[in-house]
Amino acid sequence: MKPIKKKTAKLFIILIAIVAVIGTLFTFVPMNFGSYTFTSLAASINKSADLGAGVYAEYEFDDTYSQSKISSSVATIKSILADNGYSGANVFSVGDQKVRIEIGYPTAYGSLKSSYKLLKAVGIGQFELRSSSSADDTYIIGNKHISDVQISTYNSTIYVFMYFNDAGQEAYANMLDASSTIYVYMGGNMMTSFSNEGIKSSSQTNLSYMPLSFNDYASAEDFAMKVKLGSLPASLNTESVVINTTSDTNLTFILSLVALGIILLGATLFFIIRYGVIGCFNLVALLFDAMIILFFVWAFPWVEISFSSFIAFDFGLSVLLTTTYIYASRVLDEYKQGKTVTASLEGGYKKSLNGMLSGNIVLAVIFAIVAIVASGELKVFGLITCLFSLVSMFSNAIMLPGFINIFEAFNDGGAKAYRFVIREEKKDE
Numbered sequence: 001m002k003p004i005k006k007k008t009a010k011l012f013i014i015l016i017a018i019v020a021v022i023g024t025l026f027t028f029v030p031m032n033f034g035s036y037t038f039t040s041l042a043a044s045i046n047k048s049a050d051l052g053a054g055v056y057a058e059y060e061f062d063d064t065y066s067q068s069k070i071s072s073s074v075a076t077i078k079s080i081l082a083d084n085g086y087s088g089a090n091v092f093s094v095g096d097q098k099v100r101i102e103i104g105y106p107t108a109y110g111s112l113k114s115s116y117k118l119l120k121a122v123g124i125g126q127f128e129l130r131s132s133s134s135a136d137d138t139y140i141i142g143n144k145h146i147s148d149v150q151i152s153t154y155n156s157t158i159y160v161f162m163y164f165n166d167a168g169q170e171a172y173a174n175m176l177d178a179s180s181t182i183y184v185y186m187g188g189n190m191m192t193s194f195s196n197e198g199i200k201s202s203s204q205t206n207l208s209y210m211p212l213s214f215n216d217y218a219s220a221e222d223f224a225m226k227v228k229l230g231s232l233p234a235s236l237n238t239e240s241v242v243i244n245t246t247s248d249t250n251l252t253f254i255l256s257l258v259a260l261g262i263i264l265l266g267a268t269l270f271f272i273i274r275y276g277v278i279g280c281f282n283l284v285a286l287l288f289d290a291m292i293i294l295f296f297v298w299a300f301p302w303v304e305i306s307f308s309s310f311i312a313f314d315f316g317l318s319v320l321l322t323t324t325y326i327y328a329s330r331v332l333d334e335y336k337q338g339k340t341v342t343a344s345l346e347g348g349y350k351k352s353l354n355g356m357l358s359g360n361i362v363l364a365v366i367f368a369i370v371a372i373v374a375s376g377e378l379k380v381f382g383l384i385t386c387l388f389s390l391v392s393m394f395s396n397a398i399m400l401p402g403f404i405n406i407f408e409a410f411n412d413g414g415a416k417a418y419r420f421v422i423r424e425e426k427k428d429e
Contacts, residue, residue, distance in 0.1 A: 002405075003342075009409035016403075020284070023291040041298045048088025048104040048306035057119040060098040060240035067096070069233035074099060076232055077122060080225055082376045084118055088306030089376075099236065102246065104304055116243060123238040125187015127230025131179035133190065139175035140168060142231030149227045151220050158220045159211045162227060169207045186230050187238045256310040263314060267321045275328045276419035277411075281403040282324055285395050289320065292394075293387050303380050312381040316388025319363060323396045327352040335420050341413045349401050356396055364389035 004012075025031065031038045048054070061070070070093050081089040081103060090102040101122060103115055127142035140146070145168030150161045164172050175182065176196055183193045194212075214220040264286070271279030293316075297303050331348030339347060367389065370382030411417055 004405060004409050006409050009406045012402075012406050016284075020287060024287065027291045027294055042294050045294070045298050046085065046104055046304040048086070048090070048304050054102055054104045054246045055115040055119060055243065056100060056102045056246055057122065057241055057243045058094070058098055058100045059123050059236040059238075061096070062235045062237040064096065065234040070096060070099070073232040073234040076228060077101065079375060080122075080228060081118070082302070082379070084225075085302045086118075086304055087302060087376045087380050088304045088309075098240075099234075119243050120241070121226060122229055123187075123236045123241045124226050124229050125189070125238045126185075126235055127227050128185040129175060130183040130185060131175050131181070133183060135188075137178065138185075139171045139178070140164075142227065143233050143235060144168070145171055146227065146231045149224050149231070151217070151224050158214045158217055160214065160220050160224045160227070161209045161211050163209045164207070172210060173207050186226060191226075256307060260310060260313055260317070263317060267317075271324070271328065274419070275332070277407060277417040278328050278331070278400075278404065281400060281407065282328075284403060285324075285400045286320075288399060289391050289395050292391055293384075296387055297384065300383065303383065306377055306380070308377045309380055309384060312384035313388075316385050316392075319360070319385075319388055320392040320395065323356050323360065323392045324400065326356060327396050327400070331418075332420070335415070335418075341411075341415050341418065341420070342408065345401075345404060345408070353397060357393060360389045360393045364393075 026038075027041045030040050030043065065073075074091050074093055077099070078089055078091040081091065081101070086103045088104060091099065093099050101119060103119070127140075127146070128138050129140035131137045131139060145164050146162055147165045147168070148163040150163070152159050152161060180196060181193055182196045184191045212223070214223065268279065268283050268286070271282050273279070275282075297305075327348065329348075330352040331344050334344035334347040334351075335341065364386050367382045367386040371379055371386055372382075374382055407417075
């Protein structure tokens, strides 16, 4: 990087200090604005039930089902909860009698009421399509006839497509011939009804699916979710549900934070002791890195921090610190060759840049793909690691060298601040 003048360096210092103070306040410090309390971005990130307070529900199965049907139902419920922002949801069967669902308390988005509403929806009951209000005229039963449910947009119209298996296609054709009105029932309760005239004309060429149009995407998502829940292979007894809150036990959360803090503290002390001012500015860079990463984690509504997320934080932090170590060690290698501090900083930066960028780009692409194609906690793991890789490039290619360049405007190439002279003196002794 080109050297800068002291006047410009002072201006940068002021700007950096302002951004650091404001960013730290909004990221980590709760604040009151009149009657409104801002809990900080870090505190607003959703946590799963294994890290804090949450809500649980227990449903009994309405019949005896095979283990494969129970496992399939558990997987479907877990997938639906992940799509609604509960990627760390804990869903498991208790023997072959009931299923238990545990989700975290929503802090970034939603409310405790929304958690209760979602868990209540899990027990929406069996999905049915009838030709009249009588149960005797039931033609489509979710777990017998529906194979898949998808949302699609065509010519600005939002559709929910319900796909039928072979038995479902036959039942669908019979239902269209039986009446001009289709009645939608869930758990024995009528939800809505609609004319089948438009559907009947479009189904003349294809009976494998039934399209339903919606005015907005949220309504389509809600309906598709209820159809999926009403078509579980192992139906749930809607009368047996027990929903309650779990206690706020944060021991795992605290231990995870402590472990992350120990790694960060140890790495910071290592860099300061070994590389002097580079380690000090790396600490400042880490503060900005944390603010950037926490902002983006908070910005994605489907992210929920769980115990596995801390593994992603540990891995991402290792990538970030390793990249910093490569940069600092290259600078030291240049100085050992007899170059001045200024030349060492320039040479070390150039020699570490290609490896730094290529390595982090590869990791960012790999984990971006994981975040896109995966689901649940693996999706969150991919996002966090991808963010760390991107931030690592920005931090070590621009931010940390920029801080050091500002410092050099006042240092004038002195080696002592980098502990280069101290090591050389010890070596001579």
